[in-house]
Amino acid sequence: MIRGIQKASFIDWPDKVCTVIFLERCNFRCPFCQNPELIRNPEELQEIPIDELLAFLEDRKGWIDGVCITGGEPTIHSKLPELVEKIKQLGFGVKLDTNGSNPEMLERLIPKLDYIAMDIKGPLERYQEITRSQIDPALIRKSVELIRNSGKPYEFRTTVLPKLHSKEDLLKIAEWLRGSERYVLQQFRPEKTLDPAFQQEKSFTSEELMAFKKMLEPYFKFVEVRE
Numbered sequence: 001m002i003r004g005i006q007k008a009s010f011i012d013w014p015d016k017v018c019t020v021i022f023l024e025r026c027n028f029r030c031p032f033c034q035n036p037e038l039i040r041n042p043e044e045l046q047e048i049p050i051d052e053l054l055a056f057l058e059d060r061k062g063w064i065d066g067v068c069i070t071g072g073e074p075t076i077h078s079k080l081p082e083l084v085e086k087i088k089q090l091g092f093g094v095k096l097d098t099n100g101s102n103p104e105m106l107e108r109l110i111p112k113l114d115y116i117a118m119d120i121k122g123p124l125e126r127y128q129e130i131t132r133s134q135i136d137p138a139l140i141r142k143s144v145e146l147i148r149n150s151g152k153p154y155e156f157r158t159t160v161l162p163k164l165h166s167k168e169d170l171l172k173i174a175e176w177l178r179g180s181e182r183y184v185l186q187q188f189r190p191e192k193t194l195d196p197a198f199q200q201e202k203s204f205t206s207e208e209l210m211a212f213k214k215m216l217e218p219y220f221k222f223v224e225v226r227e
Helices: 050-059 080-089 103-112 124-131 137-148 167-177 196-200 206-219
Strands: 002-009 018-023 066-070 093-098 115-119 154-160 182-187 222-226
Touching: 002 050, 018 050, 050 080, 066 080, 080 093, 080 103, 093 103, 103 137, 115 137, 124 137, 137 154, 154 167, 167 206, 182 206, 206 222
Parallel strands: 018 066, 066 093, 093 115, 115 154, 154 182, 182 222
Antiparallel strands: 002 018
8 A cells, every 4th residue: 555655845735744655546547646656556655554664753753743645545445444443543643635536535535634735636527537537527516615614724726727728717717616724736757757758748937836825825824936
């Protein structure tokens, strides 16, 4: 299940230092995904036993604030609640990165989570196109509402690129998520992508991202650009 560890990150959890663990596999096939090795052939990566992870975290007490669980898509794993519980028992906070496709699992986890980051791939009507999957958009909508009503710190975030996202798309997302706490525009990096053709795609310029940020600020309590 666990196929990678980043010992310390200063950017994955706002105002926290965290260890990041990468879980294998995903139910989406977003062509711009930057972790293709976790999606295509995760068995080629060394699997890290949970006990080994917990021993590593025990040694990090006093050095990190929490653990970010990312992927892949963590919520497709039935053992995720057990993993979260064991991390919490060590005294660490837990941040979950999710695509929102499994609201049932998300609802189980929310009481134990300290921060939730949900990827918003695009307007709901374009979800199947962008994710190259048969996801029911109703599941995405339900996850958004669970997170917004959770009482936990959260962010919604979109990796944006000209090939897939227009100004109109971003405005549709803003109308849908209006009033949410934090929205993040993430810069697309054409370096390592699930669909190799997307390594030839252009990114938005910094100026374009800042213009989008200004456009979206009336809809959210906080808007951030991550490049």
